Amino acid sequence: MERDIRIVIIEDDETIRYGYAYLVGAAEGYYVVNTYASYDEAANSLAADRPEVILLDIQLPGTSGIEALPKIKKVLPDCxxxxxxxxxxxxxxxxxxxxxxxxxxxxxxxxxxxxxxIKEVKEGGGPMSINIARMVISSFMKNQDSPLSKRETQILELVAEGKSRSQVAKQLFIDPETVRTHIKNIYLKLNVNSRADAIRTAKDNRLI
Amino acid sequence: MERDIRIVIIEDDETIRYGYAYLVGAAEGYYVVNTYASYDEAANSLAADRPEVILLDIQLPGTSGIEALPKIKKVLPDCxxxxxxxxxxxxxxxxxxxxxxxxxxxxxxxxxxxxxxIKEVKEGGGPMSINIARMVISSFMKNQDSPLSKRETQILELVAEGKSRSQVAKQLFIDPETVRTHIKNIYLKLNVNSRADAIRTAKDNRLI
DNA sequence: AAAAAATCCCCCGTTTAGGGTGATTATAGC
DNA sequence: GCTATAATCACCCTAAACGGGGGATTTTTT
Incomplete structure (x- = not known):
C-alpha cells in the first residue's frame, strides 16, 4: 500500500485553513502534516515537515505567496x-x-x-482551468477592429522591431518612400508623430 | 434524464477514428453523431449533425485543423x-x-x-496540462544568464520600444551619451551593429 | 461611382545613429 | 591591494534616418 501524500497548508484565514485541513485530511491517502497562517511562520518548519504538496495562499501577511515560492523551492525542490x-x-x-x-x-x-x-500534481499532471489559459492567450490576440490596414499593421510590426524605412522596404520589396507614406498614415490614424509613440499606442490597443 | 452529448470526430487515421468513436460512443451519456476523415468531408454535414463537442485532428488532409477551426466556429458558434x-x-x-x-x-x-x-468543456471548464501552460509561460521568461547587465537590459528594452537615445536618456535621467555608451556595449556583447539586429538577437535569446 | 488601400515621387531642415577614443567613479571579486 | 565589471559622461566625425509638407497613380473593395 502507498504512503499518504504529505501536505502543508499555508493560508492566513483561519476558517479556510481549518476547513481545508479537515477536508483534505479526511480524504484517504492524504495527510496534512501541518498548517500555517503565514510563510514566515512556516519557514523554519518546512524542511522538517517534508511536504510533497503545499497549498499556498497568495495574499499572506508578511512574505507574500509569490515571494515565498522561490524560497520554498530552494529548500524543497521537488515539492x-x-x-x-x-x-x-x-x-x-x-x-x-x-x-x-x-x-x-x-x-x-x-x-x-x-x-x-493534489493527486494530479503529485503525479506530474496539473489542474488549470481553460479560462486561465484563455487569459494568457488573449493577451496575444490582436484587436479585431483595428483602424490600421493590413499593410500598415505589417509595417508597424517591423518598425516595432527597430527596423528603418529602408530595412522595411527591402523586406517587403517596396520602395522606402512607400514605407514612409504608410508610416505617415499610421501616425495620422494613431494621432502620434514618432515611432516610439506609434509603437506604444499600438501595443496599448493591441494593434500589434 | 439528460440528453446525450452530441459528438463529431474529425480525424484522418482510420484506426484512431474508429477507436475513438467506439470508446467515446460506448460511454454513457455520449453519442457520436458522425465521424469524418477530413474537414472538407465534414463541412457540409456539420450543421445538420449539430455536435456540441468536436474532436478535431490538427494534421488533416486538405484543410488543416487550424484552418478548419474558424470555419467550424462560424457555423457552430457554441460548439x-x-x-x-x-x-x-x-x-x-x-x-x-x-x-x-x-x-x-x-x-x-x-x-x-x-x-x-468532453464533459468538462461542455460544462465550461477545460482540460489543459500544466506542461502546456508552462510552455506558454516559459516563452515570457527572461534568460537567467544574460550577458547584458541590468542597466543594459533596461536600455535595450526601451530601445526595443522604438525610443531614441535622447528619449531613453530623459526617461532614465541620464545623459544621452551614457545611453549611447550602453548601446555600444550592448552591440559589442551581442555582436551586432544596429538596433534592429540587437532587438532580434535579444529576443531570440530571451534577453528582453 | 466612390472610398480605401497600396504604391511612388520630391521638397526641406533636424535629429539620430554608429564608429572611434577617451575618462571617472563605484562596486564586487580575487 | 588589485582587477574586472558596471555605470556614468565627453568630443570627434559622417552618413543615414526621420518627420512635416506637398502631390500622384494604381489597384482593390464597397
Whole structure:
C-alpha cells in the first residue's frame, strides 16, 4: 500500500485553513502534516515537515505567496505548490507559474476537485482551468477592429522591431518612400508623430 | 434524464477514428453523431449533425485543423472543439487556442481522460496540462544568464520600444551619451551593429 | 461611382545613429 | 591591494534616418 501524500497548508484565514485541513485530511491517502497562517511562520518548519504538496495562499501577511515560492523551492525542490487565490488576475497567474507553482486553484474550487488536483500534481499532471489559459492567450490576440490596414499593421510590426524605412522596404520589396507614406498614415490614424509613440499606442490597443 | 452529448470526430487515421468513436460512443451519456476523415468531408454535414463537442485532428488532409477551426466556429458558434495532436508544439497550441479551441489533447491521452474532458468543456471548464501552460509561460521568461547587465537590459528594452537615445536618456535621467555608451556595449556583447539586429538577437535569446 | 488601400515621387531642415577614443567613479571579486 | 565589471559622461566625425509638407497613380473593395 502507498504512503499518504504529505501536505502543508499555508493560508492566513483561519476558517479556510481549518476547513481545508479537515477536508483534505479526511480524504484517504492524504495527510496534512501541518498548517500555517503565514510563510514566515512556516519557514523554519518546512524542511522538517517534508511536504510533497503545499497549498499556498497568495495574499499572506508578511512574505507574500509569490515571494515565498522561490524560497520554498530552494529548500524543497521537488515539492509541488498549488496556489490558492480569490482573484484570477493575469499577472498573479503569470508570476505564480513563472516562480515554479505547479497549479492554480481559486477558492471557489470544490473540495473534491482540490483533492483531485493534489493527486494530479503529485503525479506530474496539473489542474488549470481553460479560462486561465484563455487569459494568457488573449493577451496575444490582436484587436479585431483595428483602424490600421493590413499593410500598415505589417509595417508597424517591423518598425516595432527597430527596423528603418529602408530595412522595411527591402523586406517587403517596396520602395522606402512607400514605407514612409504608410508610416505617415499610421501616425495620422494613431494621432502620434514618432515611432516610439506609434509603437506604444499600438501595443496599448493591441494593434500589434 | 439528460440528453446525450452530441459528438463529431474529425480525424484522418482510420484506426484512431474508429477507436475513438467506439470508446467515446460506448460511454454513457455520449453519442457520436458522425465521424469524418477530413474537414472538407465534414463541412457540409456539420450543421445538420449539430455536435456540441468536436474532436478535431490538427494534421488533416486538405484543410488543416487550424484552418478548419474558424470555419467550424462560424457555423457552430457554441460548439466546443477539442484538438487532438501528437506533437505539443508551442505554435500549434497557441494557434489552436487563439482560433477558438476549447482544449488540447495529445493522442497519448487515455480514453477515460478524453471522456472526462468532453464533459468538462461542455460544462465550461477545460482540460489543459500544466506542461502546456508552462510552455506558454516559459516563452515570457527572461534568460537567467544574460550577458547584458541590468542597466543594459533596461536600455535595450526601451530601445526595443522604438525610443531614441535622447528619449531613453530623459526617461532614465541620464545623459544621452551614457545611453549611447550602453548601446555600444550592448552591440559589442551581442555582436551586432544596429538596433534592429540587437532587438532580434535579444529576443531570440530571451534577453528582453 | 466612390472610398480605401497600396504604391511612388520630391521638397526641406533636424535629429539620430554608429564608429572611434577617451575618462571617472563605484562596486564586487580575487 | 588589485582587477574586472558596471555605470556614468565627453568630443570627434559622417552618413543615414526621420518627420512635416506637398502631390500622384494604381489597384482593390464597397
Amino acid at each position: 509541488h505548490v498549488l496556489i490558492l487565490t480569490v482573484y484570477e488576475s493575469q499577472k498573479q497567474i503569470f508570476d505564480a507559474l513563472a516562480n515554479g507553482a505547479s497549479g492554480y486553484l481559486t477558492k471557489a474550487t470544490p473540495a473534491t476537485r482540490i483533492i483531485e488536483s | 466546443h472543439v477539442l484538438i487532438l495532436t501528437v506533437y505539443e508544439s508551442q505554435k500549434q497550441i497557441f494557434d489552436a487556442l487563439a482560433n477558438g479551441a476549447s482544449g488540447y489533447l495529445t493522442k497519448a491521452t487515455p480514453a477515460t481522460r478524453i471522456i472526462e474532458s
